[in-house]
Every structure is written in structure tokens, then in C-alpha cells.
Amino acid sequence: MSSSGRSIIEEGSLATGIITYPLLDQPTPAFRVSWIPWDSGFRGSGLMVRDEIVAVNGVPIEKQASASWTSIGQYGENQFWTKQGAREREVVTLTIRRKQCPGAGWATLDFKGELRLKQRYLSADERWIVCPGGPEPNVEDGFPGAWGGWVEELTRHLTNVLENSWHPRPFSSRFELERHLEYEARVNYFAEHYPTPLSAALKEDWLTGRALLSGRKYEISADDLKYRRAEEEQVAEVAAAARIKWDEFVNAKAGETVEPFPGVDPIRGDLSQIVGKFVKLPPITNRDWISEAGHNWFVSGQDKTYYFVDAEAPAADRMLLTVRRYKRIVAPHVRDEYSLVCQVLGEPRLMAVHGQGIFGMQAEPVAALVGDAMFIDLTVEENGVSPFAGEAAFRQPSAALPPDSASPRQVLEAFVAALKEGDQSLCKQLFADWWVSELSDGRRVLNSSEVVLTDNTWEDSRRRILGEVYGIEVVWVDDSRVLFSGNEFEGAPRIEEVTAEIDHIGYFDGEYATFSKPSFNRFWTLQRVNNGPWRISSTQGI
Amino acid sequence: MASYEKRKKELQDALKLLETDLPTEDTFLDKAIEEYFKARDEVLTDLLELAGDLSDNPRASDWANKLNRGKEVLKNTLETALRYVTVPSAGGLAFQQMAFNYENTFWKSLEALDIGTRRDALMIMRKDLRAYHDDLKVKWEKITSENRPLLEESRKAIKELVDYVDKSIGQTAPIFKQLQVFAGDFNMDFKELLKIVKDKARELAGKTFGEFVIQAMRAYLNRQQGKAKQAVSILQRILDEMSALKDEYEQHINYYRDRVISEVRVLTAVPQSRRVTDEFLKKGGVDPAKEKYMELTRLVERWGTDLPTNGLKDDAKEFGKAVTDKLFGHIVEMEKSFKDFVDQHKGRLFGELAREVEVEMVDDRYAEDFASALAGRGLETKLREWNSDGRRLLELDLEDTFRAFEDTLEDQPEELQKEVRAYVGAFKNELNRDMEEWVKKIQSSSDEVLAIYGIDKFRTNFERRKLLDVLRGN
Numbered sequence A: 001m002s003s004s005g006r007s008i009i010e011e012g013s014l015a016t017g018i019i020t021y022p023l024l025d026q027p028t029p030a031f032r033v034s035w036i037p038w039d040s041g042f043r044g045s046g047l048m049v050r051d052e053i054v055a056v057n058g059v060p061i062e063k064q065a066s067a068s069w070t071s072i073g074q075y076g077e078n079q080f081w082t083k084q085g086a087r088e089r090e091v092v093t094l095t096i097r098r099k100q101c102p103g104a105g106w107a108t109l110d111f112k113g114e115l116r117l118k119q120r121y122l123s124a125d126e127r128w129i130v131c132p133g134g135p136e137p138n139v140e141d142g143f144p145g146a147w148g149g150w151v152e153e154l155t156r157h158l159t160n161v162l163e164n165s166w167h168p169r170p171f172s173s174r175f176e177l178e179r180h181l182e183y184e185a186r187v188n189y190f191a192e193h194y195p196t197p198l199s200a201a202l203k204e205d206w207l208t209g210r211a212l213l214s215g216r217k218y219e220i221s222a223d224d225l226k227y228r229r230a231e232e233e234q235v236a237e238v239a240a241a242a243r244i245k246w247d248e249f250v251n252a253k254a255g256e257t258v259e260p261f262p263g264v265d266p267i268r269g270d271l272s273q274i275v276g277k278f279v280k281l282p283p284i285t286n287r288d289w290i291s292e293a294g295h296n297w298f299v300s301g302q303d304k305t306y307y308f309v310d311a312e313a314p315a316a317d318r319m320l321l322t323v324r325r326y327k328r329i330v331a332p333h334v335r336d337e338y339s340l341v342c343q344v345l346g347e348p349r350l351m352a353v354h355g356q357g358i359f360g361m362q363a364e365p366v367a368a369l370v371g372d373a374m375f376i377d378l379t380v381e382e383n384g385v386s387p388f389a390g391e392a393a394f395r396q397p398s399a400a401l402p403p404d405s406a407s408p409r410q411v412l413e414a415f416v417a418a419l420k421e422g423d424q425s426l427c428k429q430l431f432a433d434w435w436v437s438e439l440s441d442g443r444r445v446l447n448s449s450e451v452v453l454t455d456n457t458w459e460d461s462r463r464r465i466l467g468e469v470y471g472i473e474v475v476w477v478d479d480s481r482v483l484f485s486g487n488e489f490e491g492a493p494r495i496e497e498v499t500a501e502i503d504h505i506g507y508f509d510g511e512y513a514t515f516s517k518p519s520f521n522r523f524w525t526l527q528r529v530n531n532g533p534w535r536i537s538s539t540q541g542i
Numbered sequence B: 001m002a003s004y005e006k007r008k009k010e011l012q013d014a015l016k017l018l019e020t021d022l023p024t025e026d027t028f029l030d031k032a033i034e035e036y037f038k039a040r041d042e043v044l045t046d047l048l049e050l051a052g053d054l055s056d057n058p059r060a061s062d063w064a065n066k067l068n069r070g071k072e073v074l075k076n077t078l079e080t081a082l083r084y085v086t087v088p089s090a091g092g093l094a095f096q097q098m099a100f101n102y103e104n105t106f107w108k109s110l111e112a113l114d115i116g117t118r119r120d121a122l123m124i125m126r127k128d129l130r131a132y133h134d135d136l137k138v139k140w141e142k143i144t145s146e147n148r149p150l151l152e153e154s155r156k157a158i159k160e161l162v163d164y165v166d167k168s169i170g171q172t173a174p175i176f177k178q179l180q181v182f183a184g185d186f187n188m189d190f191k192e193l194l195k196i197v198k199d200k201a202r203e204l205a206g207k208t209f210g211e212f213v214i215q216a217m218r219a220y221l222n223r224q225q226g227k228a229k230q231a232v233s234i235l236q237r238i239l240d241e242m243s244a245l246k247d248e249y250e251q252h253i254n255y256y257r258d259r260v261i262s263e264v265r266v267l268t269a270v271p272q273s274r275r276v277t278d279e280f281l282k283k284g285g286v287d288p289a290k291e292k293y294m295e296l297t298r299l300v301e302r303w304g305t306d307l308p309t310n311g312l313k314d315d316a317k318e319f320g321k322a323v324t325d326k327l328f329g330h331i332v333e334m335e336k337s338f339k340d341f342v343d344q345h346k347g348r349l350f351g352e353l354a355r356e357v358e359v360e361m362v363d364d365r366y367a368e369d370f371a372s373a374l375a376g377r378g379l380e381t382k383l384r385e386w387n388s389d390g391r392r393l394l395e396l397d398l399e400d401t402f403r404a405f406e407d408t409l410e411d412q413p414e415e416l417q418k419e420v421r422a423y424v425g426a427f428k429n430e431l432n433r434d435m436e437e438w439v440k441k442i443q444s445s446s447d448e449v450l451a452i453y454g455i456d457k458f459r460t461n462f463e464r465r466k467l468l469d470v471l472r473g474n
Helices: A063-067 A078-085 A145-162 A175-179 A185-194 A196-214 A225-226 A231-252 A315-328 A408-421 A423-431 A454-466 B006-017 B025-051 B060-076 B092-114 B116-203 B207-242 B247-283 B288-305 B309-347 B355-364 B362-375 B380-408 B413-452 B457-461 B467-471
Strands: A005-009 A018-022 A030-035 A052-056 A093-099 A106-114 A117-123 A280-284 A291-293 A297-300 A305-310 A336-353 A355-369 A374-377 A435-438 A444-447 A471-477 A481-484 A494-510 A511-515 A521-531
Touching: A018 A297, A030 A145, A030 A305, A052 A315, A063 B457, A078 A511, A093 A196, A117 B355, A145 A185, A175 A196, A185 A196, A185 A454, A225 A454, A231 A336, A231 A355, A231 A374, A280 A297, A280 A305, A280 A355, A291 A336, A291 B116, A297 A336, A297 A355, A297 B247, A336 A444, A336 B116, A336 B247, A355 A481, A355 B116, A374 A521, A408 A423, A408 A471, A408 A494, A408 A521, A423 A481, A444 B025, A444 B092, A444 B457, A454 A511, A471 B006, B006 B025, B006 B092, B006 B309, B025 B060, B025 B092, B060 B092, B092 B116, B092 B288, B092 B309, B116 B247, B116 B309, B116 B355, B116 B362, B116 B457, B207 B247, B207 B362, B207 B413, B247 B288, B247 B355, B247 B413, B247 B457, B355 B362, B362 B457, B362 B467, B380 B413, B413 B457
Parallel strands: A305 A355
Antiparallel strands: A005 A117, A018 A030, A030 A052, A052 A093, A093 A106, A280 A336, A291 A297, A297 A305, A336 A355, A355 A374, A435 A444, A471 A494, A481 A494, A494 A511, A494 A521
16 A cells, blocks of 8 residues: 555455356356456456356356355355455466457466455545545546546446447447547546556556447458449449440441341352351340240341341350349349340251241351340350450359358358348348247247248348448357257257357448447357258348 | 048057146147148148149149148147147157157158159150140251252253253264264275275286285375364364353253252251250150159159158158159150150151151252263263274274285285385375374363263262262261
């Protein structure tokens, strides 16, 4: 004790000084650290708020500890140590498990700290003070409210921020941050004017709280955000590029292009006039497709002249794949109307067209204007892909049903990718078609009901991912736990479950950072049956 | 309505053995079993009808809806059998969960068989086969209707050409006759000369006879040389005449060639369509349909054995047999459609190409028959004779003449014979030089005419076997 005052020791108050919250119903019974006071023997030991104490001096926490108010961090802890015959400054080892976030699972760590007796402090003039060198509890220093009340209020606030932020409860990170910042001026004043272990500890905790509420920082590139562009804007952009490129292509081929109609008789005509030349065919619609023996062809005919374009040949196949890609990454609808520039092939072909045998020329597409909305130069090919004009500006589709061996993290990532791409069907497939409920006595019951991603939930999620949420990252996946071991009843399946945590990323003051709102779903559960694929079992959107 | 009661009985028997502290649980479970299996029977019976529906309507979504109905029934009965029991007994809950879970497995595994989609696949195969059957009919009609006039035009072109050759031969006939007359004259003149010389040999002797012989020979040979020149020029005229008709002849050939190009384009459609047919039947014929059916049969059988209880297995086997029997109806229909297909298209656009189809489409013997007829006209033989035997025709005849003439001198004095032979030898050399030139010219002309009118050339130009290759897709 400093010479400027003295302390009064509360006899029989020997304890770690920490405050905990019991988690005794979970598979690993524990006491979660809620607060580490400035004068606790564990302050500075490495122990953190939210660590889960699973053993004290090597003795595991047990489920029946729920009845014990003398457990670690509980209000009667001192009685436990007294009973143990412990002495002041005796070193205690706490074994804790700490969430490895970002990451997966838990780390188990040991921390050592002293048992201490609780003390109260008097100034040199024998007046109560909040800590050695600190102010008297009833002094205000121009702030609304005295220091004693303020320290208690700040402690409650910091306990709440450090223990409960981001965890399953309605939580608005930005609202909480605003509230948190309201303490900043007095925290700084306190530290500057009363430089004591208490003010230093409170400032340290306040800064930790600010960092926590401000959220994890992320780097998000323009490429990551390509999915967010408005559909109308994307459609207009691609259509404008399409028209320009189509005209350019048609003009470039003009010298080698012949009028398609009326054409040369494919049997008696002089085919050398058209073979190898290009023809610009008028738009071909769905009605102009024919199927011969299950093989599809585009047919363009006028004035007894016919052109047959093999819809399953490589170039046409690439064209149709590109149309599908457009529907996924630009807009879900494009008019099925194909204007084609084709090269006329050497061999005529006989086709049955609407019940009539027709001889026509075979033609291979080299360029297509689809629905007046997209242009594809089919002479350009890379790895079996012919991109549409302007495609480079779009994010390539990445969503796909992951393999059955995919981890829970990969399944959630596939869900996020599909959500960004607007692939509702794929998202639905990632949800479980079973459901495990619990009876009031904790017994689990298997149900067939499907976990449904409703249209409303889907639309809300889409609105978010296209609005205030700029990205989603899976930041943590718990260890799996067994819901059904397979022995519960004859024929019972083995069902495992994991919890996963995602970061919703927002944009604040020029930075991308995690944030949360009461309506957000940060925690997800995934299950699998008999080692099958992991599927989302939370009935929720983002 | 079919009845699948084995699993029901199994559950009812098990329920009887269940000892619970809550009698109401038994009642709830028993009621749920009754309701569920009644509804399950109805659903399975409806599914059979869907499987056996031979119409062209797709039934996969009906099948899925009906399966969902089965799952819904399960949810409303066995799954929620104990919903009114606040705290079910351990035995009761385990029974309910087991019953529900196994039935859930039954529906899910039945759903995984995807029988509705497989039924639609068989239906689509049959429908596609009928559609393709119709497509091939119109294609064949188109091929034959396009081919017939072209074939006629080609036949006409061949016939016209042969007629033309006849005409050419006709035009040169008088000249031939002249040539034949000339050959007769030649021999006749020589016989007269021999007679005179023999007569004179009896009147004259020695030098006088020798002079006579030489003079007679000179006169005779001069005249023969003139005649030979004339014969050569006649022959040359024939050849020149035929050569002059070459352009007209070529026009006929070009016309025919154009017809053949068109014929090729039409005939190409035959192997093209046959390839499509082969590909189609590989994927869409009876055999692939049977393979699909057999695959499903195996899956259904495995389904019946993979289910967890004997009751479920028996129900599944019974339903599986019924459903595969129903689906076999599609195979029977498919076989009928395929028989129609084969009857209609065999030998044409399916199976081995029939010889009568080849004849009908190509008539490959036609040109050959005309080639033979052309050969019968003897033009080529004559041209070849003139060509290869020209020298013999003129030269050997003269040799014989000279020999016969020398024979008349055998009783004359040695010196006379020598003198006459020296003269004849000198004349012969002179004549041979001329002959050499004429023969070369005739040979060249006849080669040229042969190149135009020869049978080989005809066969090359009018070969129809290549059309046969096109038709066969070789």
C-alpha cells in the first residue's frame, strides 16, 4: 500500500477475483470468464474474458457443479478456498478452452494466478477511494455522475461487451460501438488524471472492447464485389457491347458473306458459290429448333432454301454454354432468339422438318447475337469457353454443389457463393432434409421434416448480400458432436452436428469490417447422417 | 387394390410385445400404424398405375407428388404418433422412432430409385422411336423423289451418248465402204498383172522378158502407190471426221457428269441418314430400352433386399415385382414400334443395304450394258486394227505381192531375176518410206479417236460404281 493511504483487507475473502458464468449443460462443463477485475490475481496472466474454465488445479469441472455457488468465479468461491486451506498469494492453475477464431475448434491452455484477499482503499486523509491513487467514489470531476458509480457502470458495460458481443443473441455491433465510444472521453480522463492500475486496466479493456465492436478488418477487391452490380445496369452494359461487337463482326466478314436467301439449290445448284462463305441468318427462335433422333438442330429456312446448324457441334455447344453462363452471372432471362453468322459447310443434309423431307446446307456458327442482348464470337475459344462480349467484367460463377466429402466450412462457403450468384435452387440443396428435435427431457427425436429455405428468407438474404453486407466469411467451425450415436433405437442413424460462425462484412468509414445486426444470423448448425454430406440444419438465411 | 401388409403385421406384432407404462401410447401407436399402412397401400397402388401408364404423358412429377403424399402420410401418422404424450416412455419412443425411421427409409430409398423419371425415359424412347420412324419415312420419300428424275436424266445421257456414237459410225460408214472397195481393187489388179506376166513369159524370153517385167512392174507399182496413198487419205478422213465430233461428244459427257454430281448429293443423304439411325438406335432402340429396364429391375431387386426388416423387404419385393411388370408394358410397346420401324426401313435406311435398293437408286449395270453394246458396234476393234495392224494391212500385202511376183521369174535366167529383184527392192524401199509416214499419221489419229470413243474411256466417264460407293457410304 502506498504511503498516501492504506487498504482494509476483508478477511475470508480469498479468491481468484474473476467472475464467471456457469456452462454446465454443455458437453464439456465449464465456467465462462465474464470479467477479470484490475486487482484479480489473474489480471495480466493471459486469461481472457470468454475463456471457458474446464479445470481448476487439474480438477475438471463437473456437471453437478451447477449447484455449487462456491465454484470458480462464483460469489461463494472464497468459501471453497477457505475450506481447502488455501493461503493468500497461493498460485492456482486454471485450465481453459479457448475458441480458435478465426479457425476451427478449441485450444486448451493453462494459466496461473494468485489467490488474493479482497481489499478496500482509504486515502491519506482516511477517505474511501476507488483504488490506490484513485478518486473518491462520490467525486464527479465535472462529469455527470460520481467516479464510484461510473466505475461500476463501466465495469458492467465492459463485461457485457467483452463477454457477449457477437454471440448468439440479438446484437447490433454498430449501435454497441456508438454506446461504447460514449465512454471514451471519461476513460481517457480517468487514465490521465488518475494513473492507477484500475484506470490502466479499464482503459485496456475499453480499447479491447472498441476493437471488438469495430469488427475484424477485411480486404475486399472490386472483383469480389462484381456480383453486386444492378441487373439492369449489367444487362444494358452487355447489350451495348453486344451490338457494337456484332456490327464489327458482320462488317469484318462482309467480303466473304453471301445473301442466304434465296440460296443455291443444294442438289442441282453450283455449291462452289456458297461453300466456305458466310451467311447472316435471321433470328432463330425456339420454334425453329428441331430434334432429329434426339439430336438438336437450328433450322433457318426461306424460299425453299434451308440451313441446318448442328446445335450439338462444338461451336454451338459453346454458344449454349455461354448463354447459360450469362443467365447465371448477368440476368436470369434472355430472349431465346439466335441471330447467327454461319460458315456454309460442303455437304448438303437431308432433314425431316415438320413432317417434310428437306435438303439444306449444313452451316457452322461463327458468331451469335442472342436475344439482342449478348454477343458471342465463337471463333474465340479458350479451354472450351467462348466468352460473351463484356464477360471479363463479371465474376465467374463459382457456386456448385460441393462433393459429399466437403467439410462444413466448404458447404457454408458454397451456400454463400450460391447466394451471391442468386442460385436459389443450389442453396436449397445445401439444406438438410431431416430435423432433430428435442423433447422437454432432452431426449432427441428424429423427424423427416425438411429444413426449408423459404422464399422470404431467400429474398431477405439476397437483399442483404446485395445491400449492406459486402461479403461473408466462415470464421470458425466447432468440433463435431454426436446427436444420434446410432444406438438410440433399432435402425437409428448416426447424426453429427457442428456449429459454424460467419462474419458479415460491412463498409464503414472507408473500411470493410465485420458487423452484426439483431436480424443477422451469425451462428449456423450443420449436420450429417451416417457420414453422408454435411447439410445446413439451421432454418435461416444470413 | 394391392395390399402390402407384411411390414404392418411385423409392427403390430412388435407393438404387442412392447411393454410400456403408458397404455395410451399403445393406442396411439396402433392407430397410427392402421392409418399409415392404409394410406401407404393407396399411394403404392397409385404409383403402380403411374408406372404402367403407356400414354405419351410425362409422369415423373406425378410420381414425385405421389411419393411426397406417402411421406406426408408418414409425417401425419407414425412420425407424430406420440405427439399427445408429454413425456413418452423410453420403449414407446424407441418404437415410434424405429417405425418412423424405417418407413422414412422405405420412402427415401424408393424415391432414390427415381422410377417416375425412368418410366418417362422409356416413354420418351418409344415416342422418339415413333417420331424417328416418321422422320425416316419422309426422308426416304424425299431421297427417292429427288433421285428418280436424276437417275432418269443420267440414263438418258448415257443412251444419248451411245446413240451419238452410232450416229458417228453411221456418218463414217460410206467412207468405210470406199476403203473396203479399194482393198478389193488392189487384189484384183494384182491378179490380172500376174496372169499377163505369166502369159508373156511363155511368149518372151531373156532380156526382152526382163524388160517387160520391169516395165510392167513399174507401171503396176506406180499405180499401186497412188492407190495406197488414196487408201491412207480415206482412212485419215474417217479419223478426222470422228475427231471433229469430239466437242459434241464432250458436251454429252459434261451433262452426264453434272447429273452425277447431283446424284452424289442425293445419295449422300442415305449413308448420312443411316449413320444417324445407327447412332439413334445405339441410344434409343429396343436394346438400350431393355438395358434401362434391366438396370431398373436390378435396382428394384437390390432395394427389396437392402431394406432393414423382413416385413419391409417383403413389401418392397412385392411392390418391386408389380412395378417392374407394369414397366415391362413399355418394353412390349417399344418392341412393336421397333418391328414397324424395321419393316419399313430395313434394307434402306436401316440394316444392310438391299441390292434391289442399290439397283433402284444407282442402276450401276446400266452404263455397263451400254458399254457392252458400244463394244458390239465394233468401232473400237476397227480403230485398234487400224492402229496396230496398219503396217501389216499395207506393208504385208505388198510383201506378199512382191513375193508372188518374184515367183513368176523362177524359170528366167539368173541375171534377169537379179535385175528384176534389184528394181523391185529399190521400189519397195521407196514405198516403205512413204508407208512409214502414213502409218505413223494413221496411228496418231486413231489413238486420238480411241481416246475419245474408246470403251475404256466410256467406262471411265460413265462409271456408276462410284455412286454405289457413295450410296454405301464407303
